[in-house]
Amino acid sequence: MDISSKDIWRDPKKYCIICEKESKNSGIEIMNSFICEDCVQKMNVMDVNSKEYESIKNKVKKAIAPKILDLKDLE
Structure with missing residues (x-):
């Protein structure tokens, strides 16, 4: 399997939690x-x-609330 340098250094894709589309912006x-x-x-x-x-x-709320609750558990 050949892996080019562009595959190694590619930025992770970001998906919007609202529209669920991949963002290029x-x-x-x-x-x-x-x-x-x-x-x-x-x-x-x-x-x-x-x-x-x-x-x-x-x-x-669905995306962020669990992360806030996890932080509270660490206190």
């Missing part, structure tokens, strides 16, 4: 969970009373 990382720039922009103008806002809030 920038975004934000919160506790090792990535949110792509498109979703960040969408959240900045979203109505907090919308169903879409609730959906996004639940996705973020």
